[in-house]
Amino acid sequence: MSDPTIDIQFQDVPRFNPGDPQAEVFLEDQGYVVFAQALSQAQSDEALSLLWDYLEGLGTGIDRTDIATWDNNRWPTAVHGAILPSLGIGHSKAQWFIRDVAAVRQCFAQIWGTDELLVSFDGVSLWRPWQHNPDWRTNEGPSWMHIDQHPIGRPGKHCVQGLVNLLPCSAEVGGNVMVPTSHKRFADIPRQYEERLARIHPSIDHFRFPNNDPLLQDSQPIMPNLHPGDLLLWDSRTIHCSNPGNGTAPTVDGLLRAASLICMMPKSKSNPKVIERRKAAVAKLTSTTNWSDVFVDADQFPEILAAPNRDAYQWPEVPSLNTNQLRMVGWDEAELGINKS
Numbered sequence: 001m002s003d004p005t006i007d008i009q010f011q012d013v014p015r016f017n018p019g020d021p022q023a024e025v026f027l028e029d030q031g032y033v034v035f036a037q038a039l040s041q042a043q044s045d046e047a048l049s050l051l052w053d054y055l056e057g058l059g060t061g062i063d064r065t066d067i068a069t070w071d072n073n074r075w076p077t078a079v080h081g082a083i084l085p086s087l088g089i090g091h092s093k094a095q096w097f098i099r100d101v102a103a104v105r106q107c108f109a110q111i112w113g114t115d116e117l118l119v120s121f122d123g124v125s126l127w128r129p130w131q132h133n134p135d136w137r138t139n140e141g142p143s144w145m146h147i148d149q150h151p152i153g154r155p156g157k158h159c160v161q162g163l164v165n166l167l168p169c170s171a172e173v174g175g176n177v178m179v180p181t182s183h184k185r186f187a188d189i190p191r192q193y194e195e196r197l198a199r200i201h202p203s204i205d206h207f208r209f210p211n212n213d214p215l216l217q218d219s220q221p222i223m224p225n226l227h228p229g230d231l232l233l234w235d236s237r238t239i240h241c242s243n244p245g246n247g248t249a250p251t252v253d254g255l256l257r258a259a260s261l262i263c264m265m266p267k268s269k270s271n272p273k274v275i276e277r278r279k280a281a282v283a284k285l286t287s288t289t290n291w292s293d294v295f296v297d298a299d300q301f302p303e304i305l306a307a308p309n310r311d312a313y314q315w316p317e318v319p320s321l322n323t324n325q326l327r328m329v330g331w332d333e334a335e336l337g338i339n340k341s
């Protein structure tokens with residue numbers, strides 16, 4: 001008899017309008033929340049087009065109109081779930097465009113009760129149609145369920161991370177996976193996974209559950225049905241990952257999924273040293289993880305360092321940021337010459 005597997009269900013979930021106070025209640029209770037259409041359809045289309053500009057700008061011969069050019073030799077190095085974490089993606093025009101959409105900033109401001117926020121220099125998850133190439137199928141959800149916060153190093157609530165979804169979702173394609181209410185299990189992890197956790201330094205904000213973890217068999221993970229432009233936020237203690245659907249996704253010549261990872265945290269949680277590194281990161285095009293109270297350089301991820309063709313990619317231009325964006329990096333009003341009165 002085969003081992004029982006974790007069953008992941010595609011599901012419609014409540015979608016809150018930005019500004020709806022019930023969204024905060026839902027997030028506290030369920031560990032995640034969806035804001036409907038933080039990006040309009042036109043803004044989602046623009047973001048997607050800018051992502052293609054980034055891919056084509058790598059100089060490896062990718063052409064958005066020709067799927068034959070999307071092979072691994074040309075595609076940027078991806079980590080779990082087909083996430084592109086490095087090669088300047090965190091400072092691409094696409095990512096800075098999404099971060100500057102007013103409704104996106106307002107949703108984070110609503111969650112935190114302040115608009116003094118620092119943004120992550122995160123990457124994107126892009127799924128190529130695996131009907132064309134089975135190697136493009138992304139990791140099965142039960143193999144990489146994780147949280148992005150160390151259960152001993154950082155007890156309690158610290159971070160709400162998220163993504164902006166750019167394409168329609170379906171059960172066939174799959175998408176993000178959430179384990180609702182699992183943030184409430186966080187405090188039990190040190191006791192339940194003592195040995196596994198002991199191998200992870202308390203400063204590393206990532207804990208991966210065992211493959212098809214028997215201790216998670218009692219949970220009901222879901223793939224929330226996200227519409228283009230929806231902003232999904234989750235507590236970093238909530239168990240999550242992504243999961244390809246049931247394999248019968250329609251044959252298309254376009255991407256199956258595009259999701260921009262984004263996280264904003266209160267500036268008050270950060271410190272001058274980190275903020276100096278963040279400012280320097282713009283000119284150096286350094287990408288990061290979701291955290292902005294520490295500086296974690298995603299260009300140093302082992303998968304990126306191990307990529308044989310690392311030098312083959314042209315990185316994007318250093319972005320020219322507006323005042324909003326500079327504030328999200330860490331510049332303050334006085335430095336930007338903004339008079340508050």
Ligand SMILES: O=C(O)CCC(=O)C(=O)O
Nearest residue numbers: 081125176240241242261
């Ligand atoms: O692609 C996804 O939806 C999963 C993202 C994820 O696991 C993460 O940002 O930590």
